[in-house]
Amino acid sequence: MAREMMYGDAIAAAIIEEMQRDPNVVLYGQNMAMTERDPMLKKFGKDRVRLAPISETAEIGIGIGAAMTGLRPIVELWMSEFLLVAFDQVINEAPKFHYMSGGQVKVPVVLKAGFGFCAGWAGQHSNCIYHTMMGIPGLKVVVPSTPADAKGLMTAAIRDDNPVVYLHPYMLTLDKGEVPEGEYVVPLGVADIKRAGTDVTLVAVGWMVKKAVAAAERLAEEGISAEVVDPRTLAPLDVKTIVESVKKTGRLVLVDQAPRHSSAAAVIAGEVAEHGFEYLRAPVKMVTALDTSVPYSEPMENYILPNENKIIQAVKSVMAHEAVAA
Amino acid sequence: MKKKKEFGKDRLVWMYTQMVRIREFEEAVKRAFIEHPGAIRGHAHLGDGAEASIVGTLSTRRDTDLVMPSYRCHGYPIVLGTPLRKIMAEIFGRKDGLCKGFGGSMHLADPAHHFPGTSGIIGQSIAHATGAALTAQVKKTGQVVFCFFGDGAAKQGVFFESLNMAAVWKLPVVYVLENNQYQAYTHFSLEDANAIAGDPLSKKAEAFSIPGTTVDGTDPLAVYKVAEKAAERARAGKGPSLIESKFYRLSAHGNVITVPPLPTQFPEHEAVAVYGNKAEFAKWKSKDPVVKFRARLTKDRVLIEAGAKRIEDAARAEVKDAVKFALASPLPAPEEALHYVYA
Numbered sequence: 311m312a313r314e315m316m317y318g319d320a321i322a323a324a325i326i327e328e329m330q331r332d333p334n335v336v337l338y339g340q341n342m343a344m345t346e347r348d349p350m351l352k353k354f355g356k357d358r359v360r361l362a363p364i365s366e367t368a369e370i371g372i373g374i375g376a377a378m379t380g381l382r383p384i385v386e387l388w389m390s391e392f393l394l395v396a397f398d399q400v401i402n403e404a405p406k407f408h409y410m411s412g413g414q415v416k417v418p419v420v421l422k423a424g425f426g427f428c429a430g431w432a433g434q435h436s437n438c439i440y441h442t443m444m445g446i447p448g449l450k451v452v453v454p455s456t457p458a459d460a461k462g463l464m465t466a467a468i469r470d471d472n473p474v475v476y477l478h479p480y481m482l483t484l485d486k487g488e489v490p491e492g493e494y495v496v497p498l499g500v501a502d503i504k505r506a507g508t509d510v511t512l513v514a515v516g517w518m519v520k521k522a523v524a525a526a527e528r529l530a531e532e533g534i535s536a537e538v539v540d541p542r543t544l545a546p547l548d549v550k551t552i553v554e555s556v557k558k559t560g561r562l563v564l565v566d567q568a569p570r571h572s573s574a575a576a577v578i579a580g581e582v583a584e585h586g587f588e589y590l591r592a593p594v595k596m597v598t599a600l601d602t603s604v605p606y607s608e609p610m611e612n613y614i615l616p617n618e619n620k621i622i623q624a625v626k627s628v629m630a631h632e633a634v635a636a
Numbered sequence: 637m638k639k640k641k642e643f644g645k646d647r648l649v650w651m652y653t654q655m656v657r658i659r660e661f662e663e664a665v666k667r668a669f670i671e672h673p674g675a676i677r678g679h680a681h682l683g684d685g686a687e688a689s690i691v692g693t694l695s696t697r698r699d700t701d702l703v704m705p706s707y708r709c710h711g712y713p714i715v716l717g718t719p720l721r722k723i724m725a726e727i728f729g730r731k732d733g734l735c736k737g738f739g740g741s742m743h744l745a746d747p748a749h750h751f752p753g754t755s756g757i758i759g760q761s762i763a764h765a766t767g768a769a770l771t772a773q774v775k776k777t778g779q780v781v782f783c784f785f786g787d788g789a790a791k792q793g794v795f796f797e798s799l800n801m802a803a804v805w806k807l808p809v810v811y812v813l814e815n816n817q818y819q820a821y822t823h824f825s826l827e828d829a830n831a832i833a834g835d836p837l838s839k840k841a842e843a844f845s846i847p848g849t850t851v852d853g854t855d856p857l858a859v860y861k862v863a864e865k866a867a868e869r870a871r872a873g874k875g876p877s878l879i880e881s882k883f884y885r886l887s888a889h890g891n892v893i894t895v896p897p898l899p900t901q902f903p904e905h906e907a908v909a910v911y912g913n914k915a916e917f918a919k920w921k922s923k924d925p926v927v928k929f930r931a932r933l934t935k936d937r938v939l940i941e942a943g944a945k946r947i948e949d950a951a952r953a954e955v956k957d958a959v960k961f962a963l964a965s966p967l968p969a970p971e972e973a974l975h976y977v978y979a
Contacts, residue, residue, distance in 0.1 A: 336774055357773070357774050363800060368800070369797075369801075371767060371794060371798065372798070373767060374764050375769075375771075376774075377767070378764065378768065379767070381771045383767075383770075399760065399763065406743075409977060410739040411735050411976075412737070412738040414735065415752060417979075448978060472979050
């Protein structure tokens with residue numbers, strides 16, 4: 311059974327179901343559970359649902375310590391940039407304990423944060439910082455693009471025995487989609503083909519997935535068949551599924567909301583260059599944000615972001631490349 | 637009120653034994669840089685001088701209470717019952733080490749002995765210990781977490797954030813600020829606002845409206861008394877306390893930082909090497925907690941000379957065996973490095 315749900319509600323559904331299933335799951339963050347009327351507080355009590363002070367380093371560090379000793383904390387951090395004030399804990403503490411202890415210690419903590427809020431939040435609240443975390447051994451990074459994935463990946467993140475950074479694009483919060491009811495797990499580290507195609511592979515992340523799918527629909531009208539691959543988990547990255555798609559299509563366009571060199575696209579392009587070079591019939595093309603901070607005013611904000619037209623243009627350029635070569 | 641049995645003869649002898657085991661172990665680590673050059677890599681940090689503080693605090697510990705110190709971490713698992721062989725083998729980077737050679741001196745972990753793990757980044761483990769106390773509170777285990785960190789760590793933001801949250805949530809944690817007087821190479825009087833104002837460092841507790849006490853960290857029984865009070869408060873659900881345990885690190889911060897193939901060993905203490913203050917070092921050396929406690933126990937006839945010597949000989953033999961074990965243990969196979977990336 312599935313029912314239509316908004317993306318944001320799908321995340322909440324996963325958290326509620328997991329908290330019902332496992333008494334070791336706790337949830338805390340700033341500006342939540344402030345009154346006794348809070349529905350999560352009513353449902354799970356003040357031991358398991360807590361208001362935290364504005365102290366990201368301690369919030370995350372406490373999550374790590376609690377995870378090391380038997381809880382499965384979800385730390386609600388609201389915006390990915392707030393991780394930056396506590397980055398030692400994210401990069402140099404959480405992912406290290408299992409390894410440094412020779413496998414004795416596990417750190418099953420979920421760090422949940424929205425990101426990429428391109429709705430006039432300007433330079434410091436609209437960033438995509440997943441690139442800084444996707445190369446950290448021991449850390450898992452998840453970016454769901456649909457309500458169903460939002461639920462299934464949150465469930466998997468909570469059950470995973472490793473620290474997981476769960477990043478949800480704020481721009482998808484109100485998107486609706488079919489979400490399976492009851493237990494639903496999307497395994498971490500498995501990419502999803504969101505649209506099948508044969509001429510070109512579009513690998514898109516987060517908010518960009520629906521833009522890539524929309525671009526693919528328009529390209530279909532012109533006779534170009536685009537496959538859209540959503541990695542869903544950036545670490546560990548499902549390179550195999552991406553390379554297999556490129557093997558089929560021979561062309562790769564990467565769509566990413568982050569600036570060029572801090573994008574997941576740059577990492578994926580490197581992997582394909584090494585593992586899929588012989589399948590490529592045209593150079594890889596990256597459609598990313600321009601190399602600026604995110605500007606406040608709307609026309610400028612739109613200008614620096616990837617969009618359907620830029621994706622279509624990029625696809626046409628890789629298709630044209632072969633025409634020249636042939 | 638008379639103290640329970642804790643101050644009985646057996647207890648006092650146990651305390652002295654643990655202090656000697658720590659001291660002998662740390663001395664052996666220090667000697668290894670000369671006797672077995674290259675056996676210890678990177679940076680090792682010793683707890684000589686901290687014995688009374690460690691053992692005094694842990695004397696209040698109940699069976700399942702957790703212990704979470706900083707990277708200067710050899711002494712605590714020694715008291716908790718981790719075999720010295722496994723600790724030494726870890727410091728030597730061997731396959732039979734406590735962490736199979738993945739962690740080394742700064743990252744000992746032994747969850748089976750209530751020692752969940754240590755961080756090498758100053759102060760950050762204060763948050764982890766606070767999180768362990770959250771687990772104890774949520775799961776109602778009755779555990780207290782003993783969180784140890786240095787005077788330097790008390791200048792990190794994580795200290796202030798963690799103590800605030802522990803106080804807000806009334807978490808069962810005892811914070812022991814080990815004021816060993818040097819943050820790496822910097823004397824605490826140069827970087828601590830309380831010290832500069834002539835106040836004890838325990839004054840920081842006032843910022844969180846929790847009890848703050850400064851204690852002579854060279855006296856295990858004095859430390860025991862304040863730690864017991866803090867542990868009782870934690871167990872009663874009243875929240876955290878801050879103890880400034882003031883003693884003196886008797887060795888330098890760590891072995892000299894050198895680039896291979898240059899050899900490294902422990903240098904002279906910063907007091908002498910950096911500040912040229914031989915008098916300060918001599919003054920604190922004369923307050924050596926192990927020597928002081930031995931004198932007290934023999935004077936009080938808790939121990940006779942021969943008994944004290946038996947304890948010391950046994951500790952020396954145990955440490956010698958640990959070194960022998962570590963040297964005999966193989967190095968890990970290179971490809972083992974790929975293990976334990978993900979759980």
